Amino acid sequence: MTSTAERTRVGKYDLGKTLGEGTFAKVKVAKHLDTGALVAIKILDKEKILKHRMVEQIKREISTMKLVKHPYVVQLLEVMASRTKIYIVLEYVTGGELFNKIAKQGRLSETEARKYFHQLIDAVDYCHSRQVFHRDLKPENLLLDAEGNLKISDFGLSALPQQFREDGLLHTTCGTPNYVAPEVIMDKGYSGATADMWSCGVILYVLMAGYLPFEEPTILALYKKIYRAQFSWPSWFSSGARKLISRILDPNPRTRITAAQIHENDWFKKGYNPAKFDREANVSLDDLDSIFNESTEHMIIEKKETKPVAMNAFELISLSQGLNLSSLFETKEGISA
Structure with a gap:
């Protein structure tokens, strides 16, 4: 089955259906262009974050997820930024809450x-x-x-x-x-x-x-x-x-x-099997400042394309109903220690 659709491409990802939307962010399912793997991308509006003085909070949330590379924690895969948006690429978890x-x-x-x-x-x-x-x-x-x-x-x-x-x-x-x-x-x-x-x-x-x-x-x-x-x-x-x-x-x-x-x-x-993973994995926080930097050196471009697309597994998942990932996109405001 084929159809004509407008696609939004961010870096090396094709954006699909919106999974949820909050005050400061929305989450979309996306497909990696090279591997075909599905991810969830949390999209934050830079202007809103700056207006509500949430820069340090967002940096803290990203730092936290980078630090905890564990099999039983939703994984942060990468962080990208354009002039107006921040894109947090997350592991796509399909089993619900x-x-x-x-x-x-x-x-x-x-x-x-x-x-x-x-x-x-x-x-x-x-x-x-x-x-x-x-x-x-x-x-x-x-x-x-x-x-x-x-x-x-x-x-x-x-x-x-x-x-x-x-x-x-x-x-x-x-x-x-x-x-x-x-x-x-x-x-x-x-x-x-x-x-x-x-x-x-x-x-x-x-x-x-x-x-x-x-x-x-x-x-x-x-x-x-x-x-x-x-x-x-x-x-x-x-x-x-x-x-x-x-x-x-x-x-x-x-x-x-x-x-x-x-x-x-x-x-x-009783029946306990500890998770097996690399506990000493190196973590870099060097890109945290760059996502709010005005320099265009590392910025990605969001572009829309209209083209015929095949209705494949990605399309079917994008059209599916009832998937609730609200816990990924609700960003708390005004939190301090």
Whole structure:
């Protein structure tokens, strides 16, 4: 089947269907002209970013994704810029959100929940080893690839070492209320690692229960329950799962279980296969300044072409409905440490 269509070409990519659109960005599926591989391209408007003073935030988000090259994290492939746009080329993840899987089928079996928890802890522990703290871990930010493996996305609220204050702690109250750690609510400073670990505990509970451990009609009532770690156990939780979750949802960050201790937990170790990848991969952040530079030396050109095209797999995917990658394109405004 052939048709005549207007194609937009950016660098070595053909842009396809818009997957989602936010205030400051849109995400399109795209095809690499040489390899035919599909990617997701996050397109940011330079003028809007400058107007809202978001340059450092965008640089931080790009830096974060470059630093965490892990099998269970959505991969940043490259960054390009034109006079008016920034193009962030990302791995194309087709399995949807873990949240939608739970919403559709309800709670997961303990075995399946443990598999996702293995992958989550693997990725989060690696992020922390690179001094990257996500700060908004929740099932909506956990995507699934075609093989059903976890992919952490949306590092828009993440923190890097330069955001720590003199006391060595973070001080921005951020994240999603139902998943946020008690010490973040208290606004007295917190460790990004222990706060992320709390969120992982809430996620494990949700995977196994099918609902949240902390849920109240008002924020004040919700925060009281979180502060006291006040929740109930579903009857089907095994004793091993209960013991582990109890140690993760410890309201005292000083005694809360660490990632290293989780790896030694008997319930966690069952069926665990650590991810295999190059942990020492070199990362270059040299191109971060160039994307906002007025020099035309490294700029790419966005051009439109009208030509007959064959209706192939790329076209069919571009026309498909219901693919939600909103977590890739919503950029948070006004976040600081």
